[in-house]
Amino acid sequence: MTPRIHVLTGAGAGIGRALAAMLLSRGDTVVTVARSAARADEVRADLADAGPGELVVEVADLGDVAQVERLGAEIAQAHPRIDSLVHCAGVVELGRVADLDTASWLSQLNVNLTAPALLCRDLMTNLRLAHATVVMVNSGAGRVANPDWAGYAASKHGLRALADALRAEEAGTGVRVTSVYPSRTATDMQAKVHLQEGRPYRAADWMQPSSVAASVLHVLDLPVDATIPDLTIRTST
Ligand SMILES: NC(=O)c1ccc[n+]([C@@H]2O[C@H](COP(=O)([O-])OP(=O)(O)OC[C@H]3O[C@@H](n4cnc5c(N)ncnc54)[C@H](OP(=O)(O)O)[C@@H]3O)[C@@H](O)[C@H]2O)c1
Numbered sequence: 692m693t694p695r696i697h698v699l700t701g702a703g704a705g706i707g708r709a710l711a712a713m714l715l716s717r718g719d720t721v722v723t724v725a726r727s728a729a730r731a732d733e734v735r736a737d738l739a740d741a742g743p744g745e746l747v748v749e750v751a752d753l754g755d756v757a758q759v760e761r762l763g764a765e766i767a768q769a770h771p772r773i774d775s776l777v778h779c780a781g782v783v784e785l786g787r788v789a790d791l792d793t794a795s796w797l798s799q800l801n802v803n804l805t806a807p808a809l810l811c812r813d814l815m816t817n818l819r820l821a822h823a824t825v826v827m828v829n830s831g832a833g834r835v836a837n838p839d840w841a842g843y844a845a846s847k848h849g850l851r852a853l854a855d856a857l858r859a860e861e862a863g864t865g866v867r868v869t870s871v872y873p874s875r876t877a878t879d880m881q882a883k884v885h886l887q888e889g890r891p892y893r894a895a896d897w898m899q900p901s902s903v904a905a906s907v908l909h910v911l912d913l914p915v916d917a918t919i920p921d922l923t924i925r926t927s928t
Pocket of ligand 1 (some may be wrong): 702703704705706724725726730752753754755778779780781782802828829839872873874875877880881900
């Protein structure tokens with residue numbers, strides 16, 4: 692397969708890191724983003740041996756819309772043709788509606804929903820040129836909103852709406868849009884959720900990030916005549 696260019700947020704950890712390693716190992720280019728220059732250096736060092744592919748790490752905080760707009764413009768200019776855009780970066784803050792602070796609402800809505808929307812908008816010309824695949828890494832919380840999960844679930848319900856509208860808008864342009872719904876996955880985010888839930892965390896109890904990444908890779912590698920609009924992946928036990 693010809694090496695391809697993927698814009699992948701959240702390649703520094705968890706599911707995104709696993710996917711970046713898979714793409715780099717087969718020689719593809721991965722353009723990702725880290726929230727600071729120091730974090731960018733760590734991500735470069737961490738993925739240095741992943742394979743022959745090129746890793747480009749831009750610096751932007753996805754919680755800051757002005758930085759996201761700058762990022763989108765820079766990537767659009769540097770990479771005229773983009774084969775996939777994978778929105779994997781995400782944040783979670785549990786809390787009841789009566790208690791959840793403003794910063795937690797804004798960070799979840801900005802990182803999980805607004806940043807994907809702005810990057811889709813600003814990269815759409817580049818995506819259309821390559822008949823690209825857009826993947827939104829969603830969550831079970833994008834379908835069901837449980838107590839304590841309002842902020843995260845609202846952002847992920849919004850992400851589902853973004854994917855559904857975009858899919859319909861881009862029908863006929865060659866751009867395919869997939870929402871991926873993983874259940875609990877053994878990452879830093881899941882460890883944090885357990886802490887906030889006051890439960891002990893054991894990574895071995897949950898699906899591994901590489902399992903979710905392999906599913907996303909399958910979506911990215913579909914022939915142009917096929918698409919998977921929604922993909923649910925769950926722990927088998
Ligand atoms: N883990 C689960 O159980 C689970 C289940 C369902 C869905 N998901 C979804 O799967 C996706 C990946 O989650 P994960 O579990 O792999 O999470 P993770 O291990 O916490 O990794 C999240 C990644 O997003 C990046 N990120 C977060 N906020 C950012 C910001 N403001 N600017 C730039 N980068 C930022 C993080 O950067 P740093 O490395 O610098 O922190 C990290 O690389 C998320 O969308 C999540 O909602 C996760």
